[in-house]
Amino acid sequence: GESVGLHLPTLSVQEGDNSIINCAYSNSASDYFIWYKQESGKGPQFIIDIRSNMDKRQGQRVTVLLNKTVKHLSLQIAATQPGDSAVYFCAERRVFGPGTRLSVLP
Amino acid sequence: ETGVTQSPTHLIKTRGQQVTLRCSSQSGHNTVSWYQQALGQGPQFIFQYYREEENGRGNFPPRFSGLQFPNYSSELNVNALELDDSALYLCASSLKGGSGNTIYFGEGSWLTVV
Numbered sequence: 001g002e003s004v005g006l007h008l009p010t011l012s013v014q015e016g017d018n019s020i021i022n023c024a025y026s027n028s029a030s031d032y033f034i035w036y037k038q039e040s041g042k043g044p045q046f047i048i049d050i051r052s053n054m055d056k057r058q059g060q061r062v063t064v065l066l067n068k069t070v071k072h073l074s075l076q077i078a079a080t081q082p083g084d085s086a087v088y089f090c091a092e093r094r095v096f097g098p099g100t101r102l103s104v105l106p
Numbered sequence: 107e108t109g110v111t112q113s114p115t116h117l118i119k120t121r122g123q124q125v126t127l128r129c130s131s132q133s134g135h136n137t138v139s140w141y142q143q144a145l146g147q148g149p150q151f152i153f154q155y156y157r158e159e160e161n162g163r164g165n166f167p168p169r170f171s172g173l174q175f176p177n178y179s180s181e182l183n184v185n186a187l188e189l190d191d192s193a194l195y196l197c198a199s200s201l202k203g204g205s206g207n208t209i210y211f212g213e214g215s216w217l218t219v220v
Contacts, residue, residue, distance in 0.1 A: 034209075043108070043196050043211030044149065089148050094139070094164070096148035 012103045019077040021100045023090035028071060030092040035064060035075045038099070039086045047075070047088075080104050109133060110199050110212035118218045119187050127182040127215045131199030135210070137161070138180040140172060141196040143214070149196055155180055156202050184217075192219045 013019045025033075031052040036044035048059045050066050050073070057064050063076040077084055080102075087099045109132035119125050131138050137156045141149035151164035155174035169185040178199070184191055194214040 036211075041213070043110075043198075043213045045108075045211070046208050049208075091148075094151040094154075094162070096141075096150070098148050 010101045013080050019080045021075045021088050023073050025071050034091045036089045037086045108210040110210050112212040112215050116216045123187050124185045129180045129197030131178045135199035135201050137200045137202040139198045140182045143194040187219045
């Protein structure tokens with residue numbers, strides 16, 4: 001069946017550095033991906049999405065890259081801030097990966 | 107604030123009991139989805155409702171059921187509760203066919219089954 005997973009369960013970065021969170025998927029027919037941020041005690045918050053007809057999409061301080069050849073996508077956060085500390089999920093439509101916890105060190 | 111509100115925020119039930127969780131979707135959103143999130147895991151899709159009809163279901167048994175009302179609010183009902191049903195239950199609303207299909211989640215209802 002389908003699966004969406006992450007390479008790293010935890011990631012610690014220094015404040016101001018760039019963060020890269022990776023995600024792999026198994027279904028080559030997947031056509032729509034979403035990144036969510038979930039802070040403690042809250043529901044997931046939409047960050048950015050990308051469709052399979054694109055390789056890259058940029059938002060405010062975030063960039064998502066999609067490599068359909070190897071079925072991999074990544075979320076890049078520029079100039080990581082303490083408020084970026086959270087669990088990040090990639091999802092293929094309704095199928096969520098297990099999440100990566102991002103910790104921003106002062 | 108996402109405009110999606112869920113109630114109750116926390117509740118404790120005994121194994122075998124039944125529970126009803128409620129969700130008010132963001133104004134104008136006609137699609138509601140429910141997810142189960144166990145501690146330390148990603149959300150798992152339970153089902154989706156569009157204009158009061160079930161419009162997709164995940165791998166959950168029939169004792170998980172739902173309703174969507176004319177005002178697009180929704181309920182999740184779970185019968186014959188099991189210990190493994192303990193989780194955060196998330197409601198998400200969206201506008202089907204809307205640009206970007208952005209989904210807005212509520213803060214969830216924490217269910218503990220003892």
